Amino acid sequence: MLAGNFSARAYSFFDTLLWIACLNMLWIIFTLLGLGVLGAGPATAAAQILVRRRARGEAAPLLKSFTREYFANFVRANALALSVMAVAVALAMNWNYSSGAGDLMSRLVAAGTFVGAIFLAGVVCYLFPMYARYELPLGQYLMICSRFTVRHLAGTVILLFLTAAAVYASRALPGLIPFFSIGAWLYVTGWLCDRFFAANDESVAAFAALQEASDDIVRPDVARSNRQGAPVG
Numbered sequence: 001m002l003a004g005n006f007s008a009r010a011y012s013f014f015d016t017l018l019w020i021a022c023l024n025m026l027w028i029i030f031t032l033l034g035l036g037v038l039g040a041g042p043a044t045a046a047a048q049i050l051v052r053r054r055a056r057g058e059a060a061p062l063l064k065s066f067t068r069e070y071f072a073n074f075v076r077a078n079a080l081a082l083s084v085m086a087v088a089v090a091l092a093m094n095w096n097y098s099s100g101a102g103d104l105m106s107r108l109v110a111a112g113t114f115v116g117a118i119f120l121a122g123v124v125c126y127l128f129p130m131y132a133r134y135e136l137p138l139g140q141y142l143m144i145c146s147r148f149t150v151r152h153l154a155g156t157v158i159l160l161f162l163t164a165a166a167v168y169a170s171r172a173l174p175g176l177i178p179f180f181s182i183g184a185w186l187y188v189t190g191w192l193c194d195r196f197f198a199a200n201d202e203s204v205a206a207f208a209a210l211q212e213a214s215d216d217i218v219r220p221d222v223a224r225s226n227r228q229g230a231p232v233g
Helices: 001-032 042-053 062-072 072-100 104-133 138-151 153-172 173-218 220-227
Strands: none
Touching: 001 042, 001 062, 001 173, 042 062, 042 072, 042 104, 042 173, 062 072, 072 104, 072 220, 104 138, 104 153, 104 173, 138 153, 153 173
């Protein structure tokens, strides 16, 4: 029995590693297909959609599913990605301008830019996992991710740590980039974000149920008419 469990876990582990390696290669190929700037957003969206499906136990052909999601989300994902890229470019230009000066005001601006870059990195960690889970108007993704970044600091710190670890490992061992670095980061952060969102949804649902129960006690007639679908004045 123990040997069987170990074999099953070993098979699952190596199967996941292979899946991550394939995801990594597909992300690179489809990003290059969009000439980098126009490919990174839909490739990341497709990857996070498939990560969420795998986390839920759904099996699907990786190449076919990735291709379908890439083209289906090409416009919307690029709208999100290009917005983030524009902010990142603005922060980089601001950093280059202010960090080279020696006066106090420039140093304060550089420090604020650094904090802004960290905040943007946290938002990016949540952005496409949220896109994969929720169907929202495009303008709300960045706003909600910004709130989530601040309100769930523990999760944000974990995601930023994993991002820094992935960058460090990739710089120390560049050979990981074509095979594992990007796919592993997408898989782990996507899996964690899905858990964070699920916990948040449960908390919101519990609060809504508590509030509804409170309304039943305070305003039983109004609450009853709501459940029946009658308009409330």
